Amino acid sequence: MDGQVAARMDETAVGIADPAARISVLLAAQKAAWSTDVTPSHAVRDGRLDRLDRMVVAWESRFAAAISEDFGNRPAVVTTLTDIVPVRAAIRHARRELKRWMRPRRVSLAWTGKPASAQILRQPLGVVGIVAPWNYPLNLMLSPLVGALAAGNRALLKPSELTPAFSEVLAKAVAETFAEDEVAVVTGGPEVATAFTAAPFDHLIFTGSTAVGRKVAEAAARNLTPVTLELGGKSPVILDPSVDLGKAVPRLVWGKLLNSGQTCVAPDYALVPRGxxxxxLAAVKAEVAEQYPGLPGNADYTTIISPRHFDRLVRLVEEARERDAEVVELAGPHDPERRVFSPVAVVGAPDDTGVMAEEIFGPILPVVPYDTLDEAIAYINLRDRPLALYWFGSDKAAEARVLSGTIAGGVTINDTILHLSQDDLPFGGVGASGYGAYHGEAGFLALSKEKPVLRQSVLSGVSLLYPPYGRLATWMLKLLGRLG
Structure with a gap:
């Protein structure tokens, strides 16, 4: 461990058994440290980002091994693609743009304000709490942290209890990289998460389910803590009549089965022209065999995170089958012992079944036939606003109708998921899929206070409006009313 970092470690939280007490001690230490350097310099922020990047590189293999252990099997290449690469790209992007983001912004004034001058200063909020889920445990923890550190904040991190091996490795990596008054990790189960979200952070970022997100927002509201909620929902795919299935299906299957569908922006259901x-379905089945041959024995295929989640997926399919939906096996059988859930499609499931009412978070693809584009758009708009929406086709007029006629957190045209990988595109939900955004400058701004500053000139004429009020004040007010 770096000697200077070790010297700054706050030992007061070590050994405290009560989660709320430990979180309170850590939070107080970080707030106290923040108060000694309210607006860190570019050098300080860049140094923290550099340390974070070096940590990711040094611990990459241990992160991948721990995540695979938590899942049962998750290929290292999946972790590198979805966790390591995006985080390092976000760090590089932030370091490249940081001086520009930090620069005070001059603001023009109305003539009534002149000859004063004005600017907006971007300052850190203080201490940011980050709660990450289990599906992409490194990415969804460290990507928000990049924004927090770039904005000059300190941070407490709470990983999911469903990834205990990763949580342990992350805690060790952070402890060897940062002082506790800069960045610290708090591990534990639901009781720890409850105490964490109830703590008086200066901002809280939560990624997870809509149901839990509501509870997080309620807990944070007691402290008037602003919250960024990155939730889920049922992200639709529209295949336009103009679609080339040979090009669209491989991209759809990749996005759906990445991490075995355990992705918040995974395509949740497909709207397909009825004919x-x-x-x-034939193209999807062939593509599954192309990308994941030999299921359930394919080592490139990620297993389901827990027996409870595996059983939930089984119940979703069986309920649809019992309600007369067509269940299409897209590969080999399931392997419950290893939690390998082979992909299936479900056609014609009633709207009140689980596969159509809940976020699936697994390799089940409901298919909804439609007759007109207006019908497809109406189907989406009758439901909660999704975190992502995908459209495949070549008809530009239809594409424009979908973009203007639907609301979603983000959109990828003629592919899936990739909007999430661009740091200049804000990532966030809308409605039931969340609110607020991060990534790139959007994350920097979300975790900054834009402070307006007006500098008055010695030549100010405001004194003409001081009392006692007379004819001059009346004349001035009439002039302001006409010209202001």
């Missing part, structure tokens, strides 16, 4: 459903 093309058989061709679509």
């Amino acid at each position: 093309r459903v058989p061709d679509f």
Whole structure:
């Protein structure tokens, strides 16, 4: 461990058994440290980002091994692609743009304010709490942290209890990289998460389910803590009649089965022109065999995170089957012992079944036949606003109708998920899929206070409006009313 970092470690929280007490001690230490350097310099912020990047590189193999242990099997290449690479890209982007983001912004004034001058200063909020889920445990923890550190904040991190091996490795990595009054990790189960979200942070970022997100927002509201909620929902795919299935299906299957569908922006259901459903299903089945041959024994296929989640997926399919939906096996059988859930498609499930009412978070693809584009758009708009929306086709007029006629957290055209990988595109939900955004400058701004500052000139004429009020004040007010 770096000697200077070790010297700054706050030992007061060590050995405290009560989660709320430990969180309170850590939070107080970080707030006290923040108060000694309210607006850190570019050098300080860049140094923290550099340390974070070096930590990710040094611990990469241990992170991948721990995540795979938590899942049962998660290929290292998946972790590198979805966790390591995006985080390092976000760090590089932030370091490259940081001086510009930090620069005070001059603001023009109305003539009534002149000859004063004005600017907006961007300052850190203080201490940011970050709660990350289990599905992409490194990315969804460290990507928000990049924004927090770039904005000059300190941070407490709470990883998911469903990834205990990763949580332990992350805690060790952070402790060897940062002082506790800069960045610290708090581990534990639901009781720790409850205490964490109830703490008086200066900002809280939560990524997880809509149901839990509501509880987090309620807890944070007691402290008037602003919250960024990155939730989930049922992200639709529209295949336009103009679609080339040969190009669209491989991209859809990749996005759906990445991490075995355990992705908040995974395609949740597909709206397919009614007459093309058989061709679509045949193409999907062939593509599954191409990308993941030999299921359930394919080592490239991620297993389901826990027996409870595996059983939930089984129940979703069985309920749909019992309600007369067509269940199409897209690969080999499931392997419950290893929690390998082979992909299936479900056609014609009633709207009140689980596969159509809940976020699936697994390799089940409901298919909804439609007759007109207006019908497809209406189907989406009758439901909660999704975190992501995907459209495949070549008809530009239809594409424009979908973009203007629907609301979603983010959109990728003729592919899936990739909007999430661009740091200049804000990542966030809308409605039931969350609110607020991060990534790039959006994350920097979300975790900054834009402080307006007006500097008055010695030549100010405001004194003409001081009491006692007379004819001059009346004349001035009439002039302001006409010209202001």
